[in-house]
Amino acid sequence: MLVEQIMTRDVVTVNPHTPLIEALQLSRARRIRHFPVMQGQELVGIVSDRDMRDICPSILDPNWESAVRSLHIRDCMKRDVITVHPWDFIEDAAAEMFRQRVSCLPVVQDGKLVGILTERDILHTLIDMMGVLAPSSRIEVELPNRPGGLADVADILRARKVNACSVLVFPGDTPQTRRLVLRVQTMDPRHIIDDITAAGYRVIGPLRTGGRAG
Amino acid sequence: MKRRSVIIYSEDVLRYRFGEEHPFNPLRLRMTWDLMNELGLVTEDHIRVPRPASEEELALVHSPAYIEAVKRAGSGQAPPSPPGGGEPTWEAFGLGTEDTPIFPDMHEASALIAGGTLLAAQLVMEGEAEHAFNLAGGLHHAHRHMASGFCVYNDIGVAIAWLRREYNVRVAYIDTDAHHGDGVQWLFYEDPNVLTISFHETGKYLYPGTGDIHERGDGPGYGYAVNFPLEPFTEDDSWIEMLHQALPTLIKGFEPDIIISQNGCDGHHWDPLTHLSATTRLYREIPRLVHQLAHEVCGGRWVAVGGGGYDIWRVVPRAWTMLWAELSHQSIPDEIPTAWLARWQPLAPDPLPVFFIDPPGTFPAIPRRQEIENRNRITLRRSLMGTPFFT
């Protein structure tokens, strides 16, 4: 999936001369945590609600009001902006956010700001991927970390004429294994579980007894 | 008013069947009916014969395209195109799958079950009966546009929508099937006059996967869907504790005009499809509590339906006979009649239980009992806190 498929297109921006108070109010009213800072058509910085609050003088300061009124976005914005392209892969954008410790990335194409990608957008995609997209049962299987396991399970599903509405592969408990999580569109996955077991793979869950499920 | 209870039943409901190998086996209804009759719990004036729901009644909750698809499927025709275009397939309507295979006259058989629950609701509203039980009802997974989880038409949804239209009453729906009552929940998700309450095994592994505590309704209906997902291997005591903590608060707070309860008994330890660990003690307790609340809150107006239950030999006949005894104010002996056992034991794959209530020690102890109970208590509190009835 590409960044443009999940980014927010309707971006609220500020400029370096926007008074801090105005931006703070906008942030609260629209529940926005990050503003790209634009000078005309050009992206010149980024500012978070945290950056803005951090430069506010203490409320105990007798000159608080005039001090706040003198502040502008240019006083707290970050000028060194990391951006992504709308055609970047989501996983690359997510890795970049994680590595750089930023929680949003402006999306820039041909020098123009076309969207913004936030942690929330990434989480939302992850929830969709891992979530219950259709009525289904969940099966978790340990696969050896070598070719063929996934194909075997796929063959079993095909033979049973059961559709999988999601398939995820996680690292296993050891480097030799992978953990396969399937959501299958049937209320009675017993045959599938039996077939997977008969094919020599360990079904981690569901368990038929009261032990701890994987 | 006479304390009259009725049961909706005829042999015709046994035509709702998906084939020999399918876990949803109508033999369970025949066995249950036989057990009730063996005990003399059913007399002529208890019995009402279901009528099929009309297409117009089904369309209260199902799309015309879906009804058309079911009719075609059951009469050997080709599938229609799904709404919104695309290749004509049965799968788009949830039909012809492993779970819901096509069978002859499936529209007629399914409409009869929906009509049975409608009739139950009608008799209760007209004062013809105080309580009514549609043994074959409880197909809570069916969706507006598709079949799901062995359910073709959502008989409960049809009855609730009909009650809303004909009588404009407030309906409380209590679902204690081991699977989440998703179909009914989604049909009334935005309606503040229908409170849907579902107790079920968490969707961690079990179908349909929904029923999280955060599913609370939407728009004006926010707060009027309540879910209690139970940990796998939950036993009677924890489950009963949750029912007693939750139901009186919710039902007295909501003040319904009528209660509809779905009585799937697939949370039993022996059920092959789920991972809960209840015994038949739970299935005596649930109807007791619902019955009491119906008298306390809504003048006794109570419609009960069956539902899931896939240990058809050892669990379903006992659970639903106890339900009928409760609903019809009759008592039953502790033991299963020997004549009934003699008739069915030769066909059963396992030894049939001889008591209605599973004696203590019938099932192995659950190793993580304390942890399961604690987690259920947390779920209970969090779920109740999000309802408008929490004080």
Ligand SMILES: [Zn+2]
């Ligand atoms: Zn009563």
Ligand SMILES: [Zn+2]
């Ligand atoms: Zn069920």
